[in-house]
Amino acid sequence: MLLYDLVNARRAHFSPNSWRVRMALLHKGIPFEVKDVLFTDIPSLGSGGDKLTIPTIGHEGQLITDSWAIVQHLDAAFPDTQRLLTPASAPVLKFFQYWAQTGLHGPIARLVLKDLHERLDPADQAYFRASREKSYKTTLEELQAGREDRLDAFRRGLQPMRLALGHHAYLSGEQPGYADYLAFGAFMWARTSSPFELLAEDDPVHAWRERCLDLYDGAGRREPVAI
Ligand SMILES: N[C@@H](CCC(=O)N[C@@H](CS)C(=O)NCC(=O)O)C(=O)O
Helix, strand or coil: CCEEECCCCCEEECCCHHHHHHHHHHHHHCEEEEEECHHHHHCCCCCCCCCCCCCCCEEEEEECCCHHHHHHHHHCCCCCCCCEEEECCHHHHHHHHHHHHHHHHHHHHHHHHHHHHHHHCHHHHHHHHHHEEEEEEECHHHHHHHHHHHHHHHHHHHHHHHHHHHHEEEECEEEHHHHHHHHHHHHHHHHHHHCCCCCCCCCHHHHHHHHHHHHHCCCCCCCCCCC
8 A cells, every 4th residue: 555645845744635545544554655756746656647636545556546536445445444434424524525625725725825835845846836826816925915814714614623522522523533534634734834823722623633643643743843
């Protein structure tokens, strides 16, 4: 099992979508190796057929791309491990994945993307700036400017997580599950890319993030943080 994962200049794994899969592999106890890649390496991965994104896994001679497809594959290929998606939970988790994309990734990008760019391997910086400025239709500097004024709104947007965490230690209940990994990936993205603190220390979401950082021998906590 090989996980192709993005690294920055400090060799920190920062891809939010990869963190979902990394936590899924750890949750299932599936041994894996990591192949570090840069954005500019991605086009040369695979045989040039389907366009790959990160995360991609290599398993039994097959390359599988897209975090959702990878987790589906892991559940099917390792039936003796704890399932992450069941027929009953998958639609709700898919909804939560869309919420993580819009409610977490969207605002976090506007809080940390310029910092992320500064911490990339120099070989990736020009590509990253050009592609993100094209998609956001503004400069990275403009995108992140005034972030202090947007922090309260971001924190208010976490209220559904906060309320859910009032009932259980994790979003998935008393044990962590894929909902936690979907959200945790976004926080790992920020943590490895920017020193800007997203959460107040007395926020239950902060306590949840701390619990997630400690999972699986502190896999998240061991990753180099942005300085
Ligand atoms: N839906 C995909 C999204 C994957 C994705 O967009 N990955 C980013 C890195 S986090 C990527 O590979 N980007 C390539 C690029 O920007 O050139 C998933 O969840 O795996």
